[in-house]
Amino acid sequence: MAKKAESYNEAIDKLRRIVADIERGDLDVDCLLDNVKEATRLIKLCKDKLYKVDEEVKKVLEELES
Amino acid sequence: MEANGDDKTIFTLSELTGAVRDTLEATFPETYWVRAETSDVRVNAASGHCYLEFIEKNPKTNQLVAKARGSIWAKVFRMLKPYFEMETGQTFTSGLKVLVKVTIEFHELYGFSLNVVDIDPTYTIGDMARKRQEIIRQLQADGIFTLNKELPFPDFPTRIAVITSPTAAGYEDFLNQLLHNQAGYPFYPKLFPALMQGEKTEESVIAALERIDACREYFDVVVIIRGGGAASDLNSFDSYLLAAHCAQFPLPIITGIGHERDDTIVDLVAHTRLKTPTAVAAFLIHCLDQQAATLNDLEERFTHEVRGWLKEESYTLQQIGSRFPMLVKNRLEKNLSALHILTAQLPGIIQQSVNREGSSLVQMKQRIRVATDSRFTHEIRFLELKEQFIRMASPEYILQRGYSLTLQNGKIVKTVKDIQENEPLTTRFMDGEVVADIRQIKKKK
Numbered sequence: 001m002a003k004k005a006e007s008y009n010e011a012i013d014k015l016r017r018i019v020a021d022i023e024r025g026d027l028d029v030d031c032l033l034d035n036v037k038e039a040t041r042l043i044k045l046c047k048d049k050l051y052k053v054d055e056e057v058k059k060v061l062e063e064l065e066s
Numbered sequence: 067m068e069a070n071g072d073d074k075t076i077f078t079l080s081e082l083t084g085a086v087r088d089t090l091e092a093t094f095p096e097t098y099w100v101r102a103e104t105s106d107v108r109v110n111a112a113s114g115h116c117y118l119e120f121i122e123k124n125p126k127t128n129q130l131v132a133k134a135r136g137s138i139w140a141k142v143f144r145m146l147k148p149y150f151e152m153e154t155g156q157t158f159t160s161g162l163k164v165l166v167k168v169t170i171e172f173h174e175l176y177g178f179s180l181n182v183v184d185i186d187p188t189y190t191i192g193d194m195a196r197k198r199q200e201i202i203r204q205l206q207a208d209g210i211f212t213l214n215k216e217l218p219f220p221d222f223p224t225r226i227a228v229i230t231s232p233t234a235a236g237y238e239d240f241l242n243q244l245l246h247n248q249a250g251y252p253f254y255p256k257l258f259p260a261l262m263q264g265e266k267t268e269e270s271v272i273a274a275l276e277r278i279d280a281c282r283e284y285f286d287v288v289v290i291i292r293g294g295g296a297a298s299d300l301n302s303f304d305s306y307l308l309a310a311h312c313a314q315f316p317l318p319i320i321t322g323i324g325h326e327r328d329d330t331i332v333d334l335v336a337h338t339r340l341k342t343p344t345a346v347a348a349f350l351i352h353c354l355d356q357q358a359a360t361l362n363d364l365e366e367r368f369t370h371e372v373r374g375w376l377k378e379e380s381y382t383l384q385q386i387g388s389r390f391p392m393l394v395k396n397r398l399e400k401n402l403s404a405l406h407i408l409t410a411q412l413p414g415i416i417q418q419s420v421n422r423e424g425s426s427l428v429q430m431k432q433r434i435r436v437a438t439d440s441r442f443t444h445e446i447r448f449l450e451l452k453e454q455f456i457r458m459a460s461p462e463y464i465l466q467r468g469y470s471l472t473l474q475n476g477k478i479v480k481t482v483k484d485i486q487e488n489e490p491l492t493t494r495f496m497d498g499e500v501v502a503d504i505r506q507i508k509k510k511k
Contacts, residue, residue: 008222012361019364022371032375039368046361049222050354053252057225061256064281 008049015042080174087172094170097183102134107160114140116147118160120180135179136168146185153187155300156194165189194304201306201331210313214337217318220286223353226255227278227285227317229271231262236293236324236343243347251354256285262292267302272311282317287350290332291322291343303330312336322346465496482509 006014018039021027027035077085102120109116115137122132138146147158156162167184205211226244230237237257244253258277261270271290278288290312302308303323309331312319318337322345323330333339340346457463461471471494472479479485485507493500 008357012221012357012364015361015364015368019368019371022375023367025371036372043361043365043368046357050358050361051250051252054254057254060284061225061254064256064284066256066258066277 006045008046011042011045011049015039015046018042083172083174087174090170090172097167097169099165099167099186100180101163101165101189102132104158104162104164105160107158109143114143116140116143116158120166135177136166136182137179138182142183146182150185150187150190154190154194156190159301161301162190163193198304198331201304201309202334204306205309205313205331205335208310210310211335213313214315214319214335217316217337219318219337219353221353221357223286223318223350224251224253225284225286226253226350227258227288228255229258229260229274229278229288229290230292230343232257232259234262234291234293236291236322239293240289240291240322240343240347243344244350247347247351247354249351249355249358251351251358253350255289263302265302268305268308271302271308275311275315279316285317287337288315288317288319289322289346289350290319290336291346292324293343300330303332305331308332309335320346320349461494462496465494470495482507 018035022032022035022039100120102122105119105121107116107118118136118138120132120134120136121130123129124131150156150158165186165188166180166182167186168180168182171179171181173179202211228237228240230240241255244255247253258274260274261267275288278285300323312332313335319335320338320340321330321333321336322340322343323333324342329339338349340349465471473492473494474485474489479491485491485504487504487507490501490503493502
C-alpha cells in the first residue's frame with residue numbers, strides 16, 4: 001500500500017481524507033475494506049508517533065553539539 | 067580665615083570647602099527633581115549604600131555634557147530599588163534614563179554629589195517605551211518584524227531546542243512539566259546553554275541561535291526561557307540585534323522569559339509569547355493534546371462509521387436470513403399445494419388413462435381377433451393345400467396311381483447305371499413288394 005516513511009502530518013491528512021470518504025458513504029465494499037485497513041494502519045502510526053519515544057530522534061539529539 | 071599684609075584673604079582648604087558647602091546649602095536648601103542617565107551603578111555589599119554617576123549626553127553627538135556623583139543611602143535604596151524595579155520591570159542599573167529627587171551635597175572630603183531621596187519610575191518607563199518604539203519601527207522598516215510569526219507552526223512540536231541557562235530554576239521547571247506530562251507524549255528537548263542575564267546576554271543568546279541554526283533540521287521549535295521570580299534585567303531582550311536575529315530565525319520561537327511587565331521586543335517578534343517556562347511547557351503539551359484530540363476524533367468517527375456499516379450489513383444479512391425460512395416455506399407450500407391438486411386430479415387422470423387404455427385394449431382385442439381369424443383361415447387354407455400337395459407327393463399316392471418304386475440293397479434306384487447286376491431288385495407296389503433277379507439291363511441311348 002503506502003510507503004513507510006510518512007510524517008505525522010501526512011499520515012493524519014490521509015486519515016482525514018479516508019474518514020471523510022467513509023463518512024460520505026459512497027464507497028463500494030471492497031474499497032471500503034481497503035480503506036478500513038489503511039485507516040487502522042494510519043491510526044496506529046499516528047498513535048505511535050504521539051505516544052511512543054522515538055529512540056532514533058533521541059539519539060540524534062544527544063549526539064548533537066550544543 | 068586670616069588676612070595677610072597684601073590684603074589677601076587666605077583660607078585653609080577645609081575653610082574654603084566648608085564655605086562652599088555653606089553657600090551651596092544656603093542656595094539649594096530644598097530637594098530637586100533631576101533628569102539624568104545612570105552610569106557606573108554599584109552597591110556596597112557591606113553597607114548597602116548605592117553609588118553611581120549621573121550623566122547627560124548630547125543627544126546628537128552622544129558626548130558627555132555633564133556628570134555628577136550620586137549616592138543613595140541604604141535606608142532609601144532598600145525601598146527605592148524594589149519599587150523602581152516593580153514599576154519598570156527593569157533592574158536598577160547603569161544606562162537608564164531616570165528622574166530622581168535629590169539633595170545637593172557637598173562634603174569637605176568627598177566633594178560634590180547628588181543624594182537621591184526619591185525616584186519617579188514613570189519617566190524611565192516612558193523612556194524605555196520610546197526606545198522600544200524606535201526599535202520596533204526599525205524592525206518593521208527592515209521588513210522582518212513579523213517574519214517569525216509568519217512561519218507555519220508545526221502540528222507536532224516535539225523536537226525542542228531550548229535556549230536558557232542550565233542552572234536556572236525555570237529550566238528545571240520547564241523540563242519537569244514537559245517530560246512528566248500526563249498523556250505521556252515523548253518530547254525531545256535539547257539544551258543550548260546561554261547567559262540569560264547580565265551584559266553578555268545578547269551575544270550569548272545570539273550565539274546559541276546560531277548553533278541551533280547550524281542543525282535546524284533536527285528541530286521543530288526553539289524555546290527561549292529563563293527563570294521567573296525576581297524582577298529582572300530585560301534590557302538584552304529589548305535589543306534590536308537580538309530581536310532581529312529572533313525575527314529572522316527559520317524555526318518558530320516560543321518565549322517564556324518570565325516577567326510581568328509588557329512584552330520585551332523579543333517577545334513581540336517571537337512566534338508565540340508566553341510568560342513563564344512552565345507556560346511554554348504547558349503550551350507544547352497542549353499542542354499535542356490537540357493532535358491527540360484530532361486523532362481521537364478521527365478514530366471515533368472511523369470506528370463509528372465502520373461499526374454502523376457492520377451493523378447495517380449484518381442487519382441486511384439477518385433480514386435475508388430471516389426471510390429465507392419464509393421463502394422456503396412459501397415455496398414448499400406452493401409445491402405442496404400443487405402436489406395436492408395433482409393428487410386430487412390423479413384418480414381422474416388414472417381413470418381417464420385406464421379408460422383410454424381399456425378402449426384401446428378392446429380395439430386391440432378385436433383387431434387381434436380379426437387378424438387371427440383371417441390368419442387362421444389363411445393358414446388353414448395353406449395347410450389344406452400343403453396337405454393336399456403332400457398327399458399327392460406321397461409314395462402311397464404315387465403307388466396308388468400305378469407308379470412303383472425300385473430298390474436294390476434297400477436303396478431307391480433312380481437310374482440304370484446304379485444297378486448292380488448280381489443283386490436282386492425289390493419293386494414296391496401299393497399293396498406289396500416283388501423281389502426279382504436281373505436278367506438284362508438296357509440303357510437308353
